[in-house]
């Protein structure tokens with residue numbers, strides 16, 4: 001295969017280029033136009049010089065772009081950039097974070113296989129594994145996020161995948177990635193880690209032995225709340241042999257425009273994550289001092305039960321999501337108080353998205369985790385008084401004042 005026929009030329013960066021540099025430059029191929037900003041290839045198909053060449057390309061005898069459900073140059077730029085940041089040899093972009101998990105499960109597993117998953121992962125992940133994949137004969141066992149022995153005890157001869165997320169949404173529980181990788185590999189299974197909350201700027205699960213990394217590009221990778229996107233990072237050979245064929249047939253493909261937005265978003269990832277997690281730590285410390293707050297959940301606080309593990313796995317103070325329980329008793333009363341706090345804010349956006357530069361505030365029990373049964377919610381530790389703040393780039397004093405307005409509302413009531 002000649003160099004010109006290769007699908008996308010590689011960027012010639014020094015091998016030791018660091019994350020902030022990779023986030024700006026990896027994936028931008030040298031082109032005949034010399035553009036300094038990544039091109040958006042809004043095209044569904046690609047033209048071939050003649051019928052015989054088209055035939056060879058469709059037979060995978062010659063590498064070329066053919067159809068954007070299979071691959072697209074803008075999507076490939078985004079995949080190369082994200083793989084470089086995560087430290088994996090490959091990456092496949094997907095239409096959403098959930099379709100990344102769907103692709104992973106459909107690519108790696110078959111009916112009769114068994115998955116072990118943390119019971120504290122993203123709500124839709126639990127639904128997908130239990131309700132959807134369960135109908136296709138893939139069984140899942142949900143175990144404690146933090147108790148490694150439960151994961152080991154759940155192993156079966158047909159266990160093929162361990163699935164974790166760290167920190168979790170919204171309680172920011174940490175799992176021991178290296179310990180879970182050891183358990184998975186000892187049993188001939190893979191470990192996948194959903195790295196949405198930290199992003200590779202703060203945590204690189206492959207360094208602790210994870211095989212596959214899941215991303216919702218919708219969150220910190222885009223960073224400005226514009227598009228839905230996702231990706232699976234992992235070993236290129238497994239992605240190509242197991243996942244890509246499923247994506248070509250099933251079409252959970254990432255759209256070029258969304259890939260382009262995420263690609264440009266990643267350029268500011270490192271500096272946003274630093275600033276947002278610094279803001280989050282200040283806010284978490286302040287919340288912990290407020291009498292109307294019963295508990296603050298944030299890995300950067302010394303009071304977090306897994307503070308030491310978090311600081312070993314993540315850099316800085318960790319992710320920028322802070323959750324807190326309002327003080328009080330009784331599910332109905334707590335829900336009413338949480339609603340009062342949320343409704344009194346004027347700066348925070350009342351929305352469930354996170355990873356946005358605009359700070360968002362939400363009530364997990366009735367929104368992101370509202371579809372779970374009460375038993376599933378209790379298992380995940382999500383009470384009616386819980387409020388989640390996904391800290392953005394708003395001025396920290398404005399954020400404190402905003403939440404003070406909220407807490408004042410329940411002090412007076």
Ligand SMILES: *Cc1c(COP(=O)(O)O)cnc(C)c1O
Pocket residue numbers: 096097098099122165169194196197215216217218219228229230
């Ligand atoms: C949002 C989210 C997802 C799902 O991503 P979508 O892009 O919304 O499909 C998966 N995992 C975590 C941790 C998330 O926060």
